[in-house]
Amino acid sequence: MMKIDVLTLFPEMFSGVLGQSILHKAAEKSAVSYGVINFRDYADNKHNSVDDYPYGGGAGMVLMPQPIFDAVDDLKAKATSGKTRVILLCPQGERYDQRKAEELAKEDHLIFICGHYEGYDERIREHVVTDEISIGDYVLTGGELGAMVVIDSIVRLLPEVLGNEESHMKDSFSTGLLEHPHYTRPADFRSWKVPEVLLSGNHKLIEEWRNKEALRRTLVRRPDLFEKIELTKSQQKWLEEVKKEYE
Known part of the structure; x- marks a missing residue:
């Protein structure tokens, strides 16, 4: 069973998405289990702050490394699999595509980091993250929507999640081509x-x-x-x- 953990400041955003349709059915079939964690809970300061002003000045706030590092360490320690992919949702990341979805669908444990504010402390990228992913050349207010897109595209590829195992094999991009047209009744x-x-x-x-x-x-x-x-x-x-x- 795949384990997917999401680190976010807005865990309530995921309840509707993970609790409906194919993503919910996948969890019911024990193909995947989800954990949605507010990484503010890992902050070690009295105000539970997770961001601070950037060194050198500049606009916006930057996510501090400590809460992210501690959260990832904790989730890895609890994982039953020895290998974990830690995915940072970021407009600077690798452009996401179907081949990446197929690659990630083979993993046992995925951790998604959803950022906000101006950006991440660079040490998060350098020492925690294994993959940086962008779902397009535009900027969102946070990584949550991007994480939902990536999770949906991965979970539907897991064994026995779709009713027909061939359903995703001829999807657009799975073969390298766009998918052919479909028709149903009436003729x-x-x-x-x-x-x-x-x-x-x-x-x-x-x-x-x-x-x-x-x-x-x-x-x-x-x-x-x-x-x-x-x-x-x-x-x-x-x-x-x-x-x-x-x-």
Whole structure:
């Protein structure tokens, strides 16, 4: 079972997210357990302060190292696994993607640090954190929303969390391509019809159509993704066919 701990100044923000839908069901299935900890509880000063003015001056406040260090040490000591990944949510971090989600989903224990204010004491980055993650090139008021996004993307990959184990295997980005279109009943809705091939029952043709449509969607919306993947000979052939349609 994976253990996920979150260090935050606003633990109440997580109750709705972790207590609903797939994330809640994953905990019920014992695929994951969550701990949401207010790291202010680890402050060793009489005012329970976790931030202070930056040395050298400047705008804003900086999170002090002591509460974070002590909280992480405590959580590691309580962990049943010997290996822990400590993840800092930060706009300076590595751009998050599906491959990172798949990598983290293989771990036993994850600790997320959600910061606020102007930033972190640099010693937190240097001596506590194993991964720095950014969910995009923008700045949020804190790391909580970023942590929720990352946790959701990881937990859905854990064994037996999704009803169908193949559900996530063809997700957008899991294969390197964007996912093909989906259709359901009715077959004719307001004169917009489901592609005939999907009604044919010919699984080989359906799979070929899905591959082509994934290539088409990637070509139109995210052609940059082709630089990161190696296509099979069949995919290369289908991609050339798709490209000719736009000539």
